Amino acid sequence: MILIKLGGSIITDKTQYRTFNRGAVRRLCKEIKDSGIDAVIVHGGGSFGHVLAKEHSLQNGYTEPSQIPAAAKVQYDMRELNLMVISELLDAGMPAVSVPPGSCFMMDDGKLILDDPEVLLSASRLGLTPVVFGDVVFDRRKGFGICSGDQIMEVLCRIYDPEKAVFVSDVDGLFDKDPKKNPGSKLLPEVTWDLLKTVSSDISVDDVTGGVGAKMESMLRMTSSKRDCVLVNGSVEGRLYSLLKGDKVISTTAKGGSK
Ligand code: ATP
Numbered sequence: 001m002i003l004i005k006l007g008g009s010i011i012t013d014k015t016q017y018r019t020f021n022r023g024a025v026r027r028l029c030k031e032i033k034d035s036g037i038d039a040v041i042v043h044g045g046g047s048f049g050h051v052l053a054k055e056h057s058l059q060n061g062y063t064e065p066s067q068i069p070a071a072a073k074v075q076y077d078m079r080e081l082n083l084m085v086i087s088e089l090l091d092a093g094m095p096a097v098s099v100p101p102g103s104c105f106m107m108d109d110g111k112l113i114l115d116d117p118e119v120l121l122s123a124s125r126l127g128l129t130p131v132v133f134g135d136v137v138f139d140r141r142k143g144f145g146i147c148s149g150d151q152i153m154e155v156l157c158r159i160y161d162p163e164k165a166v167f168v169s170d171v172d173g174l175f176d177k178d179p180k181k182n183p184g185s186k187l188l189p190e191v192t193w194d195l196l197k198t199v200s201s202d203i204s205v206d207d208v209t210g211g212v213g214a215k216m217e218s219m220l221r222m223t224s225s226k227r228d229c230v231l232v233n234g235s236v237e238g239r240l241y242s243l244l245k246g247d248k249v250i251s252t253t254a255k256g257g258s259k
């Protein structure tokens with residue numbers, strides 16, 4: 001099984017509130033289907049999540065009553081985004097089912113708790129494709145918080161022990177500097193904890209869950225002796241398909257056993 005996260009930067013336009021990149025999502029769903037792999041899918045929030053979450057500081061937990069309508073609206077927006085992703089997966093021929101974290105998971109001081117994986121495992125056992133996403137999730141200490149798709153990837157990795165974890169974004173991989181602002185930046189084909197300390201990764205668009213640096217840390221934590229984690233560019237046609245088929249493609253890999 002391969003765990004795949006479709007990042008908010010590829011499934012939405014992160015600079016425009018609630019803008020869905022239907023064309024890219026349609027193509028990526030087809031690439032996943034055509035690869036023939038067994039997948040569990042996670043997606044991010046992009047402009048359906050981060051814009052309002054940032055405006056109302058939802059990532060810091062409950063501090064004032066004015067946040068409550070915003071928390072409800074972000075949950076609503078995320079469900080709309082999730083249904084659009086599910087619709088594209090169904091059209092591509094994948095039996096996708098929604099597993100909304102805000103209704104089935106809890107957090108404890110920002111840490112995602114998933115005591116009972118029965119719902120997820122039951123879906124997979126039946127041959128359904130669970131689709132989980134970044135969401136507003138209730139928090140035992142903070143009232144609520146924002147759970148990122150990357151946090152979900154880490155928890156699902158423990159539940160499913162996948163052979164590979166793939167993060168699909170809109171960049172070729174990790175660079176020594178943000179490639180969108182620094183044309184001469186160099187792609188790093190492999191990342192290690194030591195290398196990550198030297199990388200510059202400012203967040204230029206609204207992102208309440210940490211950007212590419214936090215993603216790399218998640219990837220490094222998710223590796224095991226038999227599992228690599230890969231960051232790949234989903235805006236290049238066919239690249240995700242080739243990676244899933246086992247070909248070597250332009251990307252950044254956190255290699256199994258990286259410390
Ligand atoms: P996630 O959605 O899980 O956050 P994402 O697809 O939205 O995934 P981002 O967290 O937005 O991805 O990370 C990708 C963005 O990070 C790129 O669009 C890029 O401009 C920016 N970035 C900043 N610094 C770097 C860097 N050193 N290497 C690669 N990308 C970088």
Ligand code: IPE
Nearest residue numbers: 008044045046049134149209
């Ligand atoms: C964010 O999830 C979810 C919300 C803001 C509600 P992610 O942090 O995984 O989203 P992206 O992939 O960075 O957009």
